[in-house]
Amino acid sequence: MTTLQPPAAAEPRPAPPPARRDRRSWTGWGFLGPFVAVFALVFLAPIAYSLYLSLFRDQLIGGTTFVGFDNYQQAFQDDRFWAALGRVSLFLLVQVPVMLGIALLVALALDSGRLYGRDFFRISVFLPYAVPAVVATLMWGFMYGTRFGLVGDINDALGISLPAPLSPGLMLASLGNIVTWEFVGYNMLIFYSALRVIPHSLYEAAEIDGAGQIRVITAIKLPAIRGALVIATIFSVIGSFQLFNEPSILRPLAPNAITTDYTPNLYTYSLSFNGQQHNYSATVAIVMGLITMVIAYVVQLRGMRKGV
Amino acid sequence: MTSPVVTVPDRSATAPAGASRTAPRLRGPRRRHTPGRPRRSVLLTVLTGLVLLYSLVPLAWLVISATKSQEGLARSFGLWFDGDFALWDNIAETFTYDDGVFTRWLLNTLLYVVVGAGGATFLAVLGGYALAKFDFPGRRAVFAVVIGAVAVPGTALAVPTFLMFSNMGLTNTPWAVIIPSLISPFGLYLMWVFASEAIPAELMEAARIDGAGEARTFFQVALPLLAPGIVTVLLFTMVATWNNYFLPLIMIKDPDWYPLTLGLNSWNAQAQTAGGEPVFHLVVTGSLITILPLIAAFLLLQKYWQSGLAAGSVKE
Numbered sequence: 001m002t003t004l005q006p007p008a009a010a011e012p013r014p015a016p017p018p019a020r021r022d023r024r025s026w027t028g029w030g031f032l033g034p035f036v037a038v039f040a041l042v043f044l045a046p047i048a049y050s051l052y053l054s055l056f057r058d059q060l061i062g063g064t065t066f067v068g069f070d071n072y073q074q075a076f077q078d079d080r081f082w083a084a085l086g087r088v089s090l091f092l093l094v095q096v097p098v099m100l101g102i103a104l105l106v107a108l109a110l111d112s113g114r115l116y117g118r119d120f121f122r123i124s125v126f127l128p129y130a131v132p133a134v135v136a137t138l139m140w141g142f143m144y145g146t147r148f149g150l151v152g153d154i155n156d157a158l159g160i161s162l163p164a165p166l167s168p169g170l171m172l173a174s175l176g177n178i179v180t181w182e183f184v185g186y187n188m189l190i191f192y193s194a195l196r197v198i199p200h201s202l203y204e205a206a207e208i209d210g211a212g213q214i215r216v217i218t219a220i221k222l223p224a225i226r227g228a229l230v231i232a233t234i235f236s237v238i239g240s241f242q243l244f245n246e247p248s249i250l251r252p253l254a255p256n257a258i259t260t261d262y263t264p265n266l267y268t269y270s271l272s273f274n275g276q277q278h279n280y281s282a283t284v285a286i287v288m289g290l291i292t293m294v295i296a297y298v299v300q301l302r303g304m305r306k307g308v
Numbered sequence: 309m310t311s312p313v314v315t316v317p318d319r320s321a322t323a324p325a326g327a328s329r330t331a332p333r334l335r336g337p338r339r340r341h342t343p344g345r346p347r348r349s350v351l352l353t354v355l356t357g358l359v360l361l362y363s364l365v366p367l368a369w370l371v372i373s374a375t376k377s378q379e380g381l382a383r384s385f386g387l388w389f390d391g392d393f394a395l396w397d398n399i400a401e402t403f404t405y406d407d408g409v410f411t412r413w414l415l416n417t418l419l420y421v422v423v424g425a426g427g428a429t430f431l432a433v434l435g436g437y438a439l440a441k442f443d444f445p446g447r448r449a450v451f452a453v454v455i456g457a458v459a460v461p462g463t464a465l466a467v468p469t470f471l472m473f474s475n476m477g478l479t480n481t482p483w484a485v486i487i488p489s490l491i492s493p494f495g496l497y498l499m500w501v502f503a504s505e506a507i508p509a510e511l512m513e514a515a516r517i518d519g520a521g522e523a524r525t526f527f528q529v530a531l532p533l534l535a536p537g538i539v540t541v542l543l544f545t546m547v548a549t550w551n552n553y554f555l556p557l558i559m560i561k562d563p564d565w566y567p568l569t570l571g572l573n574s575w576n577a578q579a580q581t582a583g584g585e586p587v588f589h590l591v592v593t594g595s596l597i598t599i600l601p602l603i604a605a606f607l608l609l610q611k612y613w614q615s616g617l618a619a620g621s622v623k624e
Contacts, residue, residue: 025444026444026445027444028438028439028442028443028444029438029446030438030522031434031435031438031442031526032435032438032450034434034435035432036435036450039454042465042469042487042488042490043460043465043491044453045468045472046465046468046472047464047468049468049471049472050465050467050468053471105359106356109352109355110356112346112352113346114346114349115353116350116353121356121360123606123607123610124360124363125359125360127603128363128367129547130547130602130603130606131367131599131603132550132568132569132598132599133553133569134551134569134570135370135569135572135598135599136366138572138591138595139366139369139595140366142369142592143366143369143386150386150387153385181362181363181366184363244554245553245554249573252576252577252580268467269466272467272470278471282464282468285464285466285467286464288464289460289464292460293456293460
């Protein structure tokens with residue numbers, strides 16, 4: 001989950017028109033050209049290559065042969081893939097609402113102006129975003145430990161036996177906690193930035209109407225930051241489907257709980273780099289990419305459609 | 309950030325519903341983002357404080373643990389100090405362990421960040437400026453494609469990128485990490501929005517009338533106005549490259565080219581391998597050293613990136 005998340009990118013809207021239409025020329029390409037060239041090399045070419053790879057199969061006997069959509073057929077019947085997809089779907093249904101809910105509550109609390117030390121709150125809650133996923137996962141991994149970690153310390157100190165966070169039953173929740181910790185502050189900041197630009201005249205109108213705080217939140221603040229909420233949801237969904245770093249780093253600590261096909265991304269990774277099945281791996285990645293895009297699109301349609 | 313300029317304290321905004329209020333006050337010159345000046349609430353502060361604790365306790369654990377020796381980590385309570393204070397020894401050992409490989413990883417990370425994040429920011433600034441201030445064939449299409457590509461999973465790109473780079477002989481070299489880091493769709497978007505707002509068209513016209521070429525107009529007129537946006541994009545691309553794990557994981561096999569993230573993970577995994585020496589105290593201390601520069605950058609540059617982000621959300 002290292003991709004940067006555009007806060008408002010899903011709805012490409014026209015920029016203010018350039019000053020004069022007669023400036024329409026190729027000059028702009030001089031500035032945009034370098035970006036597009038590198039973009040083509042690291043985004044478009046790999047996507048095209050991936051599509052190409054997915055149509056072939058590399059076999060011991062016969063070498064590389066064109067197999068049409070056989071790989072896709074195999075992917076759709078692949079239980080390991082669907083199990084992994086089910087796991088990240090469950091993860092996303094629980095973790096994303098919890099994370100965004102907390103982020104929204106903190107943003108509203110900051111924006112209400114009723115906190116002592118608001119600036120300290122804002123920067124502190126955001127800080128975990130600056131911590132690499134590797135460090136965050138190693139840190140939580142140590143703390144999760146029941147023998148030497150913080151959980152173990154608490155067990156010893158209180159003479160109790162907390163459930164082990166690294167056991168198979170709790171693993172998904174433990175991963176959810178790590179991801180929530182990493183990104184709650186980032187999402188909070190996106191919401192808070194959106195809340196800050198709400199025109200003040202709306203609040204004055206609400207005051208005149210005698211609207212209370214809750215009413216101001218539901219009638220003004222939430223509709224006004226709908227765009228930010230939808231974007232945050234979309235990118236959290238994408239992030240959940242791409243879950244890789246945290247389970248991959250935690251795996252050595254809990255090899256029984258995190259299998260090599262724990263998430264779709266771990267599965268494609270192990271297919272490709274442990275199994276040398278590049279073609280099938282590319283296919284699974286494409287299927288996963290399509291599912292992600294469809295769901296992101298649905299979230300966007302639903303989020304934007306509801307009336308204000 | 310200073311508190312909003314309010315001349316008349318307004319209690320009615322926090323009064324219970326039903327309390328009548330008098331005529332609306334005159335607005336001050338500055339737009340305030342909350343109605344009136346609400347009373348501070350201890351309860352709300354305490355509740356939000358729970359999230360604050362959640363955010364900071366792991367970091368406190370990291371700082372405290374970095375002061376412990378390998379034995380101290382196992383025997384003492386996680387959130388309190390052990391008897392012997394080993395922080396300085398740990399730092400020294402982190403930098404000297406295994407012939408100072410940590411220093412090498414740190415320099416690698418700096419290389420990836422300076423060239424990768426710096427390059428990504430430069431390309432995003434150029435591109436965003438073009439999208440905001442020029443009309444040219446294919447302008448809309450470029451943006452739609454770039455945003456659509458964000459939804460493509462990292463691994464869908466990783467395998468084919470790895471194979472491509474492998475054919476080009478780029479894997480196991482810094483280029484394999486740097487080149488993909490050069491693209492930041494978020495940066496492009498943010499600079500587009502920022503440039504639309506920050507650079508008045510008249511100013512560019514004036515520069516052109518004065519005979520400035522396009523390059524000169526960009527570097528001398530536009531660039532200074534874009535500073536807060538540039539700092540924001542630079543910080544976020546720095547985080548992305550400094551924290552990058554997946555890309556170097558597939559591209560780099562030679563530990564000499566590891567960034568810090570991969571290096572720390574390899575130290576941590578060392579304990580699991582047969583005959584490997586556990587160096588958890590170094591993993592913890594190295595982790596602390598790894599996060600300090602970014603946290604410092606975010607704290608010191610707060611004013612810039614927060615105004616940059618706020619500008620980004622104007623367009624939502």
